[in-house]
Amino acid sequence: xxxxxxxxxxxxxxxxxxxxxxxxxxxxxxxxxxxxxxxxxxxxxxxxxxxxxxxxxxxxxxxxxxxxxxxxxxxxxxxxxxxxxxxxxxxxxxxxxxxxxxxxxxxxxxxxxxxx
Amino acid sequence: xxxxxxxxxxxxxxxxxxxxxxxxxxxxxxxxxxxxxxxxxxxxxxxxxxxxxxxxxxxxxxxxxxxxxxxxxxxxxxxxxxxxxxxxxxxxxxxxxxxxxxxxxxxxxxxxxxxxxxxxxxxxxxxxxxxxxxxxxxxxxxxxxxxxxxxxxxxxxxxxxxxxxxxxxxxxxxxxxxxxxxxxxxxxxxxxxxxxxxxxxxxxxxxxxxxxxxxxxxxxxxxxxxxxxxxxxxxxxxxxxxxxxxxxxxxxxxxxxxxxxxxxxxxxxxxxxxxxxxxxxxxxxxxxxxxxxxxxxxxxxxxxxxxxxxxxxxxxxxxxxxxxxxxxxxxxxxxxxxxxxxxxxxxxxxxxxxxxxxxxxxxxxxxxxxxxxxxxxxxxxxxxxxxxxxxxxxxxxxxxxxxxxxxxxxxxxxxxxxxxxxxxxxxxxxxxxxxxxxxxxxxxxxxxxxxxxxxxxxxxxxxxxxxxxxxxxxxxxxxxxxxxxxxxxxxxxxxxxxxxxxxxxxxxxxxxxxxxxxxxxxxxxxxxxxxxxxxxxxxxxxxxxxxxxxxxxxxxxxxxxxxxxxxxxxxxxxxxxxxxxxxxxxxxxxxxxxxxxxxxxxxxxxxxxxxxxxxxxxxxxxxxxxxxxxxxxxxxxxxxxxxxxxxxxxxxxxxxxxxxxxxxxxxxxxxxxxxxxxxxxxxxxxx
Numbered sequence: 001x002x003x004x005x006x007x008x009x010x011x012x013x014x015x016x017x018x019x020x021x022x023x024x025x026x027x028x029x030x031x032x033x034x035x036x037x038x039x040x041x042x043x044x045x046x047x048x049x050x051x052x053x054x055x056x057x058x059x060x061x062x063x064x065x066x067x068x069x070x071x072x073x074x075x076x077x078x079x080x081x082x083x084x085x086x087x088x089x090x091x092x093x094x095x096x097x098x099x100x101x102x103x104x105x106x107x108x109x110x111x112x113x114x115x116x
Numbered sequence: 117x118x119x120x121x122x123x124x125x126x127x128x129x130x131x132x133x134x135x136x137x138x139x140x141x142x143x144x145x146x147x148x149x150x151x152x153x154x155x156x157x158x159x160x161x162x163x164x165x166x167x168x169x170x171x172x173x174x175x176x177x178x179x180x181x182x183x184x185x186x187x188x189x190x191x192x193x194x195x196x197x198x199x200x201x202x203x204x205x206x207x208x209x210x211x212x213x214x215x216x217x218x219x220x221x222x223x224x225x226x227x228x229x230x231x232x233x234x235x236x237x238x239x240x241x242x243x244x245x246x247x248x249x250x251x252x253x254x255x256x257x258x259x260x261x262x263x264x265x266x267x268x269x270x271x272x273x274x275x276x277x278x279x280x281x282x283x284x285x286x287x288x289x290x291x292x293x294x295x296x297x298x299x300x301x302x303x304x305x306x307x308x309x310x311x312x313x314x315x316x317x318x319x320x321x322x323x324x325x326x327x328x329x330x331x332x333x334x335x336x337x338x339x340x341x342x343x344x345x346x347x348x349x350x351x352x353x354x355x356x357x358x359x360x361x362x363x364x365x366x367x368x369x370x371x372x373x374x375x376x377x378x379x380x381x382x383x384x385x386x387x388x389x390x391x392x393x394x395x396x397x398x399x400x401x402x403x404x405x406x407x408x409x410x411x412x413x414x415x416x417x418x419x420x421x422x423x424x425x426x427x428x429x430x431x432x433x434x435x436x437x438x439x440x441x442x443x444x445x446x447x448x449x450x451x452x453x454x455x456x457x458x459x460x461x462x463x464x465x466x467x468x469x470x471x472x473x474x475x476x477x478x479x480x481x482x483x484x485x486x487x488x489x490x491x492x493x494x495x496x497x498x499x500x501x502x503x504x505x506x507x508x509x510x511x512x513x514x515x516x517x518x519x520x521x522x523x524x525x526x527x528x529x530x531x532x533x534x535x536x537x538x539x540x541x542x543x544x545x546x547x548x549x550x551x552x553x554x555x556x557x558x559x560x561x562x563x564x565x566x567x568x569x570x571x572x573x574x575x576x577x578x579x580x581x582x583x584x585x586x587x588x589x590x591x592x593x594x595x596x597x598x599x600x601x602x603x604x605x606x607x608x609x610x611x612x613x614x615x616x617x618x619x620x621x622x623x624x625x626x627x628x629x630x631x632x633x634x635x636x637x638x639x640x641x642x643x644x645x646x647x648x649x650x651x652x653x654x655x656x657x658x659x660x661x662x663x664x665x666x667x668x669x670x671x672x673x674x675x676x677x678x679x680x681x682x683x684x685x686x687x688x689x690x691x692x693x694x695x696x697x698x699x700x701x702x703x704x705x706x707x708x709x710x711x712x713x714x715x716x717x718x719x720x721x722x723x724x725x726x727x728x729x730x731x732x733x734x735x736x737x738x739x740x741x742x743x744x745x746x747x748x749x750x751x752x753x754x755x756x757x758x759x760x761x762x763x764x765x766x767x768x769x770x771x772x773x774x775x776x777x778x779x780x781x782x783x784x785x786x787x788x789x790x791x792x793x794x795x796x797x798x799x800x801x802x803x
Contacts, residue, residue: 023621030664056619056741060664063713084753091741092668092687093709093722 012043018050021058049080075114079107130172138165177249192250193327199246200334203239240338278364402426423540431529433517440513498522503537566626579603587771597794598625604640609677612640616669646684647725666712696733736800742793771799
C-alpha cells in the first residue's frame, strides 16, 4: 500500500512517496507524476525517505518519463532513498539515468543547477 | 390411475344396481300395499337400497371430482352445472313422454307415477351429491386443521342422519330440533368459507354467477316437480315416503342451496373490487418477470423493456419513457405511446422550470412535477411521475410515467413503480456482476495459457560441457511472471548463457519473454561480444516493449578454449561468483542498464562487457529478484546476504545439489510453499 503526497516549495513540486510501490500502486505514482507534468511544473522532487520498497513496475514509471522530461525540459531529482531501494535502482542501472541525491538540500541544489 | 378408474366404474355400477333394486322393491311394496297384499320383499329394502345408492354415488363423485387436481374453480362450478343440466334434461324428457302418452291410463297409474318419482329422486340426488362434492373442494380451499375437522364432523353427521332415515326410529321432538340446530350451525359456518372467490378474475366471476344461477333453477325445478309428484302418490298410498320425509335429502338440499346462495352473493358483491385484486396479481407477476428476466439469457435491453411494460400496465399509464444513460456514450430512450420529441419537450420544460431531473424517492417531488406540467403548452399530459434506476449506488437512468388526467397517480402507484425500478436496478446489477465473473473466468483461463506458454519457452535440456556443468530451477507464482533462462552452443568451444526477467506479469510478460528467447537464439548464434549483444537486443526490443516495460538480463559467453567468461549485465541481479583458488564468494557489481529503458543509440554508454577467467571448482550463481526479494514470516527479505550464506559451505557439491540446498533454504525462510513471485536459479560449476 502506498500513500503519495504533493506539496509545492519554491516553484518545485515535491512528491512524497510513503510505503511500498508494487505493480498496482505504481499506477498511482504514474498518475501523480502525470498530474504534476500536466500542471506545468518543470522542477520535480521525489521524496523517497519513506519509500520502503519499489518493484520493477514502479521503476518502470520513473523510466517511462525520462524521454518526455528531456523533451519538455523538465527535471526530476529523487532524494532520501533507503539503501535497499537505492540498490534496486542501481542494479537495474537506473541510477545512471535518474538524478539521485541523498538529502533534500542537495537535491534542491541540483535541481536549481539543472534548471539554469 | 387404473385403480381409480376401476373404482369409479365400480361405484357407478353399485349406484346403478342399488337404484334398480330400490325401484323394483319400492314399486313392489307400493303395489302390495295398493292390493292389500303382503309384499314379497321386506319393507326396509327400498330404504336400505336408497342408502346404498347414495353412498355409491357419494364415492363416485368423490373419486371423480375431489381427486381431480386439474379442476379450477369455474371447472368445479361447470361440473355441477353440467350434471344439473343432464339430470334436468332427462327429467324433462320423461315428463314429455308422460305428456305424449296423454290420456292413456298409464300416466295416471300410481305405480308409473312412483317409478317416475324414483327416477327424479335419483337424478336430483346425483345433482345434489355432485354439488356437495364440489362445494367441499371450494370450502376446503386454503383449509385449516380446524376446518377439516369441522367438515369431517359434518360428513359424519350426514351419515348418521342417513342411517336414522333408514331405521325409522322416532326420536323425541327435542332431540330432533337439537340435531337440526347443530347441523344448521355447521352449514352456516362451512358456508362462510369463500376464499376461492377472491381468486376469480372478472370474467370468471361472471361465469360463476351464471352457472350458480342455473343451479338455482335446477334446484327449484326439482323441488317443485318432486313435491307435486309426491303429493299425487301420497294421496293414493300410505306407505309412500316422500322426499321431505327423508331428513338426509333435506339437509343435503339445504346445504347445497345455502352455500350456492352465499357464493352467489359474495361473488356478486366482489365484482366491483375484482379489478383491484387482478391488478395486484399482475403486479406480483410483473415483479417476478423483472427479477427473473436476467436468468433467461436476456440482456439489459430486455430488462428495460420489461420494466417499462410492467410499470405502464401496473399503474395504467397513458404514456411512459425510460431514459438510460450509457457509460459515457449518449443516452438511450425507450418509449411507450409517446414520441421522442414529445418526451424531449417535457424534459426541456422541466429543466427550464428548475426541476431536478431525477426525483428522489424520499421527497414528494412527484406532485410538484405535475404542477410544472400545467405550464407546458400543447401537452396532453397532466400527471407525471419519475423514478431513478439505480445500479451500485449510481443512477443509470430515469423512468417517467405520464397520465392525461390530473393528479392520477396515487401513493400506492408510486410505491409499486419505485419497487419495479429498484428491482430492475438489482437485475441489471446482477447481470453486470455475472458479466464480470465471466470476464474474470476468461482472464484466469488466459493466465493458464500464458503459464503454459511461459513453461514451454524454458529449455528442456541445458548445454553441458566437459568444462562445466549447469543446473537450473524455475518456479512461477500463480500470476505468470516473465523469468527466462536458456543456454545455447555457439560453436565447439563457445556456449552462450542467458538469464532474464521481464517486468510486469501475465500474458504480456509471457509475450515479451518469447521475444527475448527469439533474440537470444538469433543474436547468440553470431558469437557477438556480450555488450554488442545487449545493444542489439535493446535496439530490437525498443520497438516491442511498451512505455514503462523493460527486461533485465545478463548474457554470458563462455569460452572453453581460453577459459574465459565474457558477460554483460543489463540491469539484472549481480552474479554471485565463488573463486575456488581464493575461497572468495562475492557479487560481481558492475555497470549495466536494463533493456528497454533507454530507447536511443545512447544505450551503448550504459552497458559494458566484463571478463572473468574461470578455474576448476569455481561456482557461478545466477538468479532473479524473486529469490532475493522473497519475503520471510516477519516481512523481511531473503536478501543477498542470506543467499551468500546458503551457498557458502556447499560450493564443493555438484551444481544440482547446491541449487537444491539454496531452494530449501529459501522455502525454510519464507515458511510456505506459496510464492508471490517467480523464482529462477541457475548454478554453473566449472571443472
